[in-house]
Amino acid sequence: MDYNGGTENQNSGNRHKKWYQKTGWIILWLILFFPVGIFLMWRYANWKKPVKIVISAVFAFLIYSGFTASKLESINIQADTETVYNINEQIQIKQVVQPDNQTITATAYKTTGGKVKSSDNKMFFTNDEPGTYEVYAEASGIKSNILTFKIEDKTAILKEKAKKEAAAAKKKAKEEAAAKKAEEERLAAEAEAKKKAEEEAAAKKEEERIAAEAAAKKAEEERIAAEAAAQQAEQERIASEQAAAQAQQPQEQMVWISATGSKYHSYSSCGNMNPDNAYQMTQAEAEASGYGRCKKCY
Incomplete structure (x- = not known):
């Protein structure tokens, strides 16, 4: 068999065919649009019939599978x-x-x-x-x-939470320290105010005591002065009465009596008498009281 001669005849035949009748274009149509490719294959390709049947069956199966395959719902x-x-x-x-x-x-x-x-x-x-x-x-x-x-x-988030908790704890500690300091200052101020009030009250009480003592002393002095004045008035009254009585009676001789002595004296400068506590009375009163004459004076 002359294969070379057969090939040459086939090539010569392809050269005289139209472009869509050529084997290469038929294969291309089978790939791009198989219905046209199937038609051209059966109409113009001089392939063996079993080959055409197999190719047609494959494409028929693909078509059938495409129509019968289930779709996503x-x-x-x-x-x-x-x-x-x-x-x-x-x-x-x-x-x-x-x-x-x-x-x-x-x-x-x-x-x-x-x-x-x-x-x-x-x-x-x-x-x-x-x-x-x-x-x-x-x-x-x-x-x-x-x-x-x-x-x-x-x-x-945990880091941020820990950071916030640390900041909150720091703030709380600072606030507690400030509150503690404020409380200590308040207590100190209260203690100072209490101490000052107590000192002022004690000073006022002392002033009142001193004033009361001064008032009592003044009252006592006034009482003593009043008593002295009353005594002086009484003495003056007695003296006045005595003077009046003496004016009505014959004048008696007056003598001096010492508070510690037993004699009466004719003058206060007698050396046998203490002139600091001497007083006068009539000679008759002195003799009636048991006083005797001072030998120096009489």
Whole structure:
């Protein structure tokens, strides 16, 4: 068999065919738009019939599979959205799709921050920044429900809490110290005021005592003076009465009597008499009282 001759005849035949009748273009149409490619293959390609049948069967199967395959109907994702999560913590997302033979990958997930990744056929959402984030899945024009996660930097929160507690404790200690100092100052002021009041009261009491003593002394002096005046008045009255009586009676001779002596004297300068406590009476009164004559004077 002359293969070279056959090839040459085939190439010569291809050169006389129109462009869409050529083998290369038929293969291209099978790839780009297979219905046209199938038609051109059966109409113009001089391939063996079994080859044409196999190619047609493959494309028929693909068409049948496309029409009979089930389509994605719904996507429902579930997770614990009540918990407040820490940054970088893995949050599992459970997905329920209908029909159940459909699957969606991590690339179908949309987020407002963070990322969704698959691990051991499970979906996990993580984020390294605190905040509130929404997550949903979308595939084949079907959109799932939206999950909202709250993320916190719990280490930073604990540090901030400890910082605030330390500041509050410091402020409280400062306020307590200020309150203690104020209380001590108040007590000291009260003690000082009490001491001053007691001193003033004691001084006033002392002044009143001194004034009372002065008043009592003055009253006593006035009483003594009054008594002396009364005694003087009485003596003057007696003297006046005696003078009046003497004026009515003959004048008797007066003598001097010493308070400690037993004699009467004719003059006060007698050396036998103490003139400091001497007084006068009549000679008759002296003799009647038991006094005798002073030998020096008489």
